[in-house]
Amino acid sequence: MNTSEVEAPAIRAIGLWTGWGRGAGAFPADAAVAAAGRPVLSLGRAEDADPRLGAERFRRATRECLWALASVGAMLEDGGAAREALAGARTALVYVTAAAYGASNRAFIESSGSGTHFAYTAPAVVAAEVAIEFGFAGPSMVLIGGAPATIQGIWHAATLLASGACDRALVLAVELFEECADLYVRAGRACSRPLVEAAACVWLTPGEGRLALDAAGLGRVGADSVRRRLGETFACEPLAALGVERAAGRGARTLCGSWRGQTAALSW
């Protein structure tokens, strides 16, 4: 067993946007049925969801950056907190994505892009945009991968909180597919479940009890039901599952996910 325990963090708030709409309440009962053959469910423009993101200072930011900002904004609303609550060097950020950088990579490869365009191809720049906008500068980590990477990201955030390296930790995940939809179809990724764009952020604070990581995912429970409702969201799936629990008024219990033959699970 690749299991380990750490002090469990508390979930202060969750911000969640998906191609189905805002929050877990927008999820259909069955994503494949609701998608009605559409291979990709787009989030669309972040500026339409959050008009503040139409400001001049965001004119160069990519769609993945803007949706990251939108999910943090939604998280603050969920927690009834002002943005100042995140400011400072005691806020950690763990950003996870499997593929959100694909859009900016493709745009740069297929154009005669500028240096600014190139900078935005780095996944770390999504984390930077969020940190700049909300004024924090604490521990930082960027992980690439699907749901197990997010589970490891939540675990990493919990260890940062438990060790006193930060007072609060955000775990952020963004996945966009629209710009590369043809490539996903070619790669056979868009098949039984639609690819559903998503951006989610969870705010963790020191909590009570224990959090157990099963890095081999042997306690696999629940992921399929979320995926059936939500569709394929790669790294966003565990955070969406937390959103479902929160919307139902339940605390977090077990999270699990799989990707490239790897599985991982967390139990509160």
Add this chain to the structure above:
Amino acid sequence: MWRPDRVAVTAAGVVTPIGQDVDSFWSSLLTGADGISTIERFAVSDLRVGRGGEIKKLTRVKDWNGVPDCRATRLLVSAADELCASAGRPIPVDPHRLAVVVGTALGGVGEGERALGGDGRRRRLTGALYDAPAHDLARWLGARGPVLTVSTACASGASAIGLGADLLRAGVADAVVAGGYDALCRFVMRGFDALRSLTRERLRPFDRRRSGLLLGEAAALVLLRREADAGRQRLGTVLGHASTGDGSHIAAPDPDGRGLQRAIAQAMTHAGVTPAQVDFVSAHGTATVLNDRIETAVLKRALGERARAIPVNSIKPTMGHTMGAAATLEAIMCLLAGRHGVIPPTRYLEEPDPECDLDYVPGTARTAPCRTSLSTSLGFGGQNAALILEAAPA
């Protein structure tokens, strides 16, 4: 369960423009080899700068059977092949307890270029995701434990070692192959060319004439074990680490280097090391005007008077900035320097910048005791990382 164990580095493997094993890499650093050349593997004639640290031919692995035709993966497998020559293949640990944690700035983006350039093979598309090479490496190693890809840009190789050490301390794995890699490709050359970050001259860290960096490709891996499990064979110990964000600018470092200073302070606290105990600093030292000045100021603030008393070097002039691999290569260099008591020079530093006024080991390698070292790294997105390392005796 969290264990207080220290984490040992028990084996290493590298592939670089100045050597395709640790011994030749080390001797090239000491003798001042130059791995910079005109890039030949893809078109660069339309770019301002077409030179870099390109590995002309991967010579170590003779049989690529079962290894995808992906440059990044093959760099990783080359480094892993050397690591396994001393650690064993398969690495003698339960495969489910063997983790892989590698850092990269670019992942398999070269595969994406090929896919968009008309190569219709499905492998090109799945290989374009940044975590593909790590999973390829895990398959080659037979590792069945966690496989993680870190992308804190050019600090990735340090962040990966830190995260790998955490997996051991948490008891999630019993052995971790950790490190970093990146392959040169047109994507990154075009990008840095557009940023005007590349120099047409030599890469001269801390020199008043410095005018930018050159890129290189490499992979570097270390095998991490809890000290209690490490046996006698070891290169050294990871004493502490930290990764921070600036929250300042998407591409440029914070002008005051506050994030880097916090990373150094947190890594030293984690290690239980004071400035007086630091013998040597491996700097990020990219030779950009901003980086070298900021890094110098941060080292003075973080280490106080000690900063002026200890040697600081940058090995990037010899092979270019190898991005995701850089920090792991520099960590291995620190352990070798401590073991042998010799510090590789900062090549091409000839006219010191008055604002960069530390001892950067110009000219030739220097004999000096340097058992405990600090390695600093910075990357796009205001990412910073610091490692505190202790070399094992020879």
